[in-house]
Amino acid sequence: AQSVTQLGSHVSVSEGALVLLRCNYSSSVPPYLFWYVQYPNQGLQLLLKYTSAATLVKGINGFEAEFKKSETSFHLTKPSAHMSDAAEYFCAVSGANNLFFGTGTRLTVIP
Amino acid sequence: DARVTQTPRHKVTEMGQEVTMRCQPILGHNTVFWYRQTMMQGLELLAYFRNRAPLDDSGMPKDRFSAEMPDATLATLKIQPSEPRDSAVYFCASADQTGPLSYEQYFGPGTRLTVT
Numbered sequence: 001a002q003s004v005t006q007l008g009s010h011v012s013v014s015e016g017a018l019v020l021l022r023c024n025y026s027s028s029v030p031p032y033l034f035w036y037v038q039y040p041n042q043g044l045q046l047l048l049k050y051t052s053a054a055t056l057v058k059g060i061n062g063f064e065a066e067f068k069k070s071e072t073s074f075h076l077t078k079p080s081a082h083m084s085d086a087a088e089y090f091c092a093v094s095g096a097n098n099l100f101f102g103t104g105t106r107l108t109v110i111p
Numbered sequence: 112d113a114r115v116t117q118t119p120r121h122k123v124t125e126m127g128q129e130v131t132m133r134c135q136p137i138l139g140h141n142t143v144f145w146y147r148q149t150m151m152q153g154l155e156l157l158a159y160f161r162n163r164a165p166l167d168d169s170g171m172p173k174d175r176f177s178a179e180m181p182d183a184t185l186a187t188l189k190i191q192p193s194e195p196r197d198s199a200v201y202f203c204a205s206a207d208q209t210g211p212l213s214y215e216q217y218f219g220p221g222t223r224l225t226v227t
Contacts, residue, residue: 032214043115043202043218044154090154094214097166098144103153 002027006102019078023091032094033074113137115219123225129191132222134203143186146202193226
């Protein structure tokens with residue numbers, strides 16, 4: 001069965017600091033992995049995706065994530081946080097026909 | 112640019128009333144998902160359709176919820192009768208799964224439902 005675990009329901013960083021949001025997955029088949037972002041009162045928006053090509057994936061807004069099979073991880077990073085990055089972030093793993101989402105990590109950026 | 116649209120954006124209703132939420136998927140997308148988001152449960156998959164046929168509705172309370180796709184441009188989620196515990200944000204998402212399976216889903220802005 002497929003599932004993802006997001007470590008830390010809340011993460012706070014200072015503006016300009018490194019952002020690291022953790023995601024570990026479980027999958028019985030080679031997975032496709034996704035990060036989505038949700039801003040207040042909006043739907044989820046795709047940040048980036050891993051589809052078995054390059055293990056380091058670059059997304060929008062300066063975010064990137066690295067697929068590490070040995071660690072079953074797909075952590076999301078950004079070198080320098082901006083106030084506009086404050087949002088909720090969801091990791092997701094592919095299932096038979098759909099996606100399995102994690103419980104989300106709320107990112108707060110402190111000025 | 113192409114977007115998933117949902118109506119209404121907000122709905123306040125009294126317990127026992129019928130609620131219908133509508134979704135227009137991105138033109139050409141053949142798979143539609145319905146999700147419910149609450150603080151307590153997070154994001155839950157309720158049901159999804161491909162080519163207008165239901166593939167899985169195991170996440171949906173069967174006694175009061177129903178989902179349909181009358182045509183390729185409209186998906187509906189109905190609650191009858193509504194209860195306060197149905198208060199949540201309901202999202203529709205669509206995906207293009209006409210060729211090799213694509214898992215990339217595009218979400219609408221959601222319908223915020225409050226049942227009093």
